Amino acid sequence: MTTVVDGRALANDLLNALPPRIQSLQAQGVVPALRIIQVGDDPASTLYIRNKERRAAKLGIDVAVIQLPATVSQAELLAKIAALNADPAVHAILVQMPLPGHLDDAAVVAAIDPAKDADGFTPTNAGRLWSGDPGPVPATPAGIMAILQRYKVPLRGARAVMVGRSRIVGRPMAAMLLNADATVTVAHSQTKDLASVTRTADIVIIAVGIPHFLTAAMVKPGAVVIDVGIDRLADGKVTGDVDFAAVAPLTSVITPVPRGVGPLTVAELMIQTVALTESQVRHEPS
Numbered sequence: 001m002t003t004v005v006d007g008r009a010l011a012n013d014l015l016n017a018l019p020p021r022i023q024s025l026q027a028q029g030v031v032p033a034l035r036i037i038q039v040g041d042d043p044a045s046t047l048y049i050r051n052k053e054r055r056a057a058k059l060g061i062d063v064a065v066i067q068l069p070a071t072v073s074q075a076e077l078l079a080k081i082a083a084l085n086a087d088p089a090v091h092a093i094l095v096q097m098p099l100p101g102h103l104d105d106a107a108v109v110a111a112i113d114p115a116k117d118a119d120g121f122t123p124t125n126a127g128r129l130w131s132g133d134p135g136p137v138p139a140t141p142a143g144i145m146a147i148l149q150r151y152k153v154p155l156r157g158a159r160a161v162m163v164g165r166s167r168i169v170g171r172p173m174a175a176m177l178l179n180a181d182a183t184v185t186v187a188h189s190q191t192k193d194l195a196s197v198t199r200t201a202d203i204v205i206i207a208v209g210i211p212h213f214l215t216a217a218m219v220k221p222g223a224v225v226i227d228v229g230i231d232r233l234a235d236g237k238v239t240g241d242v243d244f245a246a247v248a249p250l251t252s253v254i255t256p257v258p259r260g261v262g263p264l265t266v267a268e269l270m271i272q273t274v275a276l277t278e279s280q281v282r283h284e285p286s
């Protein structure tokens with residue numbers, strides 16, 4: 001029997017825990033404040049940011065999008081981040097990815113104050129994650145961990161294959177699985193005979209951005225399959241990296257696209273924004 005994950009329901013459920021925490025902050029005179037920097041006007045980024053804004057506003061988080069032109073210079077972008085870092089009324093900052101090619105992603109991310117790092121992408125927080133220490137973590141892998149936990153997928157000793165090695169998903173996902181005692185393989189575009197690797201997996205997580213890339217021949221019967229891809233087809237429809245119709249019958253648990261991992265990404269960002277705010281309030285000089 002295959003269980004198809006309901007990402008929207010799980011996201012709503014996780015978000016139900018936030019209002020009392022936000023009210024407790026408000027009682028102390030603090031409203032969690034999230035700032036999202038968008039460079040350019042990529043339509044997919046605009047849509048994802050709108051989802052984040054809507055959720056934040058619904059929860060009573062003070063959210064604002066700082067829109068910069070696609071031609072913004074590295075220095076101008078870094079100056080904007082420095083101003084947000086220095087603003088005590090801002091608790092969480094993120095720069096929507098991808099950035100235009102002339103900008104240095106790594107330097108931009110590294111400029112964010114790790115205490116306000118809503119995405120958990122800064123080198124400091126990535127290092128904490130790989131060391132198994134607490135800190136802000138990237139939202140998509142955090143959402144996937146929430147799915148695995150909610151659907152009671154055993155992780156200790158499980159063979160997990162992460163297909164994709166991005167900073168947003170693949171690398172932090174591998175660290176989280178390792179921290180949960182899974183045996184982790186990271187496969188990528190240079191991996192030889194990928195199917196022979198994915199077929200060994202109890203859990204396959206895929207984030208490659210190629211529609212229907214993971215086929216039935218690449219999956220072991222009974223495996224858990226998590227699809228992070230949000231791929232736009234020529235007709236405008238959204239699909240995933242997994243050939244869902246062919247793969248789903250083989251699996252024990254599978255995420256659909258849309259309404260699988262995506263809503264969890266947004267939910268985990270909200271959770272992180274509140275956690276960063278709480279941590280800053282705790283560390284404020286009294």
Ligand SMILES: Nc1nc2c(c(=O)[nH]1)N[C@@H](CN(C=O)c1ccc(C(=O)N[C@@H](CCC(=O)O)C(=O)O)cc1)CN2
Binds near residue numbers: 047119257258261262
């Ligand atoms: N700074 C960041 N940039 C990007 C991140 C990130 O975590 N931080 N992740 C992705 C995009 N992303 C978040 O920003 C994101 C992706 C998907 C969704 C979502 O709600 N998906 C819906 C479907 C939406 C659609 O129809 O296209 C779903 O899956 O149901 C939200 C956020 C890259 N950049």
